[in-house]
Amino acid sequence: xxxxxxxxESQYENYIGGKWxxxxxxxxxxxxxxxxxxxxxxxxxxxxxxIDAAIAAAEKAAGAWGKTSVAERSSILNKIADRIEAxxxxxxxxxxxxxxxxxxxxxxxxxxxxxxHFRYFASVIRSEAGDVSxxxxxxxxxxxxxxxxxxxxxxxxxxxxxxxTWKLAPALxxxxxxxxxxxxxxxxxxxxxMKLIEDLLPPGVLNIVNGFGPEAGKPLASHxxxxxxxxxxxxxxxxxxxxxxxxxxxxxxxxxxxxxxxIFFESVMQEDDNFLDKALEGFTMFALNQGEVCTCPSxxxxxxxxxxxxxxxxxxxVEQIKVGNPLDTDxxxxxxxxxxxxxxxxxxxxxxxxxxxEVLTGGDVATVDEHPDGYYIQPTVFKGNNKMRIFQEEIFGxxxxxxxxxxEAEAMEIANDTLYGLGSGVWSRDVHQVNTFSRGxxxxxxxxxxxxxxxxxxxxxxxxxxxxxxxxxxMMLDNYRHTKxxxxxxxxxxxxxx
Amino acid sequence: MLSERVVITDKAKEIVDxxxxxxxxxxxxxxxxCCDGSSPMCFSVNDFILGSRDVLLGEIHGCxxxxxxxxxEYWKHTHLTIDVVPGRGMSFSLEIPLGVRFLTKSRLFTxxxxxxxxxxxxxxxx
Numbered sequence: 001x002x003x004x005x006x007x008x009e010s011q012y013e014n015y016i017g018g019k020w021x022x023x024x025x026x027x028x029x030x031x032x033x034x035x036x037x038x039x040x041x042x043x044x045x046x047x048x049x050x051i052d053a054a055i056a057a058a059e060k061a062a063g064a065w066g067k068t069s070v071a072e073r074s075s076i077l078n079k080i081a082d083r084i085e086a087x088x089x090x091x092x093x094x095x096x097x098x099x100x101x102x103x104x105x106x107x108x109x110x111x112x113x114x115x116x117h118f119r120y121f122a123s124v125i126r127s128e129a130g131d132v133s134x135x136x137x138x139x140x141x142x143x144x145x146x147x148x149x150x151x152x153x154x155x156x157x158x159x160x161x162x163x164x165t166w167k168l169a170p171a172l173x174x175x176x177x178x179x180x181x182x183x184x185x186x187x188x189x190x191x192x193x194m195k196l197i198e199d200l201l202p203p204g205v206l207n208i209v210n211g212f213g214p215e216a217g218k219p220l221a222s223h224x225x226x227x228x229x230x231x232x233x234x235x236x237x238x239x240x241x242x243x244x245x246x247x248x249x250x251x252x253x254x255x256x257x258x259x260x261x262x263i264f265f266e267s268v269m270q271e272d273d274n275f276l277d278k279a280l281e282g283f284t285m286f287a288l289n290q291g292e293v294c295t296c297p298s299x300x301x302x303x304x305x306x307x308x309x310x311x312x313x314x315x316x317x318v319e320q321i322k323v324g325n326p327l328d329t330d331x332x333x334x335x336x337x338x339x340x341x342x343x344x345x346x347x348x349x350x351x352x353x354x355x356x357x358e359v360l361t362g363g364d365v366a367t368v369d370e371h372p373d374g375y376y377i378q379p380t381v382f383k384g385n386n387k388m389r390i391f392q393e394e395i396f397g398x399x400x401x402x403x404x405x406x407x408e409a410e411a412m413e414i415a416n417d418t419l420y421g422l423g424s425g426v427w428s429r430d431v432h433q434v435n436t437f438s439r440g441x442x443x444x445x446x447x448x449x450x451x452x453x454x455x456x457x458x459x460x461x462x463x464x465x466x467x468x469x470x471x472x473x474x475m476m477l478d479n480y481r482h483t484k485x486x487x488x489x490x491x492x493x494x495x496x497x498x
Numbered sequence: 499m500l501s502e503r504v505v506i507t508d509k510a511k512e513i514v515d516x517x518x519x520x521x522x523x524x525x526x527x528x529x530x531x532c533c534d535g536s537s538p539m540c541f542s543v544n545d546f547i548l549g550s551r552d553v554l555l556g557e558i559h560g561c562x563x564x565x566x567x568x569x570x571e572y573w574k575h576t577h578l579t580i581d582v583v584p585g586r587g588m589s590f591s592l593e594i595p596l597g598v599r600f601l602t603k604s605r606l607f608t609x610x611x612x613x614x615x616x617x618x619x620x621x622x623x624x
Contacts, residue, residue: 156532157533157588158532184586184594185588213589215595217588217589217590218590232533233531233532233533233534233535233588234530234532235530235531236527236528236530236546237529237534238531240546243547255532256531257530257531257535258531294533338585338586339585340537340583340601341585344536348536350605354606355606389576393530393536393572394532395536420530420531465530465531466531
């Protein structure tokens with residue numbers, strides 16, 4: 001089924017204090033679609049003054065919002081989820097047009113997860129309890145939670161709505177007011193959803209300021225009114241955000257990507273059954289979202305004894321990937337999100353060949369007849385070794401680098417020979433082997449006999465240079481609030497010290 | 499003459515000149531990781547605090563070019579060319595509002611270059 005190109009307003013504004021307001025400068029930038037390179041709409045090119053206004057609006061709302069009952073906040077989050085669910089068919093093509101992903105992913109993955117993550121945080125805050133300790137007959141210690149106040153969320157472009165939700169749902173659930181900056185490549189879907197849900201939130205609780213990193217992101221991350229920053233992106237900006245946070249002495253959480261190993265042990269080929277079919281699909285998962293996933297299984301480690309047979313079938317599977325018009329539900333892989341991303345992926349295809357990696361399939365740009373100016377890349381499989389740069393850097397494209405290992409020791413060494421530690425996959429029919437690797441891999445997520453599942457209540461976050469903080473789990477609530485200890489004495493008598 | 503580890507294209511030099519007018523002296527730090535990762539970041543020299551484990555790869559058009567030391571271990575066999583393309587990034591790199599993005603293009607060093615490479619220096623003297 002072919003979805004129609006979605007309709008957009010000719011210009012969007014910032015959302016501050018419950019109102020749609022133009023940027024102070026009056027400047028806008030063009031938002032182009034990666035599907036066909038055409039300009040979709042105009043987006044505010046905001047600066048420090050817009051951030052100041054948003055933070056002031058959030059501070060004004062923070063007192064009352066922080067004191068709402070959990071029942072009320074939970075109800076609002078559920079209503080947001082219901083509203084998005086009721087409009088899923090309208091939002092999905094907007095997400096696809098803005099980001100380039102295949103519409104089947106917007107329909108079946110991104111949006112259902114957005115809805116569910118709002119519902120998850122709506123539910124977990126209802127059943128929470130603080131700790132109470134009876135320290136002695138007359139002394140009680142209570143650990144109570146209080147919101148931080150105003151938090152800054154800087155979200156990426158690969159899953160514009162879902163990544164915003166991962167941060168927004170716990171931040172609001174914990175009772176904070178938010179200033180959110182969407183990525184400048186993909187601002188529109190968030191603004192469309194904000195229009196849908198604006199009647200559900202009190203003014204100032206959620207503020208959206210659009211703009212470029214150096215002009216709007218930096219003033220947000222360094223603002224003394226912000227009590228916490230959450231960022232998903234890359235390492236240099238991660239360091240800058242930590243640096244700004246050090247000036248204000250505030251906490252941050254960072255998710256900075258990875259170079260995730262996907263390990264296939266020989267037992268996967270013991271039988272030609274559904275499980276082998278699942279493992280082959282697991283290999284092909286590098287193409288999900290055009291490879292623009294922080295946990296993209298971009299390094300495949302295949303046991304030597306099955307390499308030839310496994311890869312013969314894996315390549316066939318990859319070659320069945322249908323690259324095409326992202327609005328067509330038959331399309332499996334759409335467009336890279338932006339021109340610079342497209343150019344970067346191309347530069348790595350060239351470097352991989354230069355480094356001596358063998359191209360097993362793909363290796364070039366793809367063309368989609370209907371959209372000759374879109375940013376399409378062929379699903380690409382390289383064979384090489386783990387010291388090559390294509391094995392060490394996040395290409396953020398549909399590119400997997402394959403290497404072999406002899407035994408468990410070598411597999412573990414290669415898997416952990418990376419600066420990052422976000423995702424990983426282990427495929428084996430041997431339960432002992434699975435245990436060795438799920439505990440031995442230095443990464444925040446180990447998928448065992450599966451890949452690319454992101455359910456709520458399974459924590460997500462990095463080891464090593466992939467960052468810190470755990471999203472998609474109730475433990476993230478503690479990253480969005482203070483713990484206050486109330487120590488109560490019921491003893492009438494003085495201590496006797498003075 | 500030493501073989502340079504990092505060079506810059508004329509097109510990218512023009513952007514550096516424009517940015518210098520606006521922001522003064524500039525530096526580059528090569529990023530890693532997701533989204534905008536693997537892209538070079540251009541900052542005002544006073545904005546980014548260099549660490550004791552960052553390394554200086556060389557100068558491009560009057561700007562020092564740095565990378566974190568552990569990342570350099572995986573990059574050291576490659577020659578880098580800083581180019582510029584139309585595009586967006588979600589980082590804090592200064593050229594983004596101009597509608598362009600610096601891009602690192604890499605190739606392997608030739609045998610000739612490898613004999614006489616510019617030594618890498620610590621980013622800070624301490």
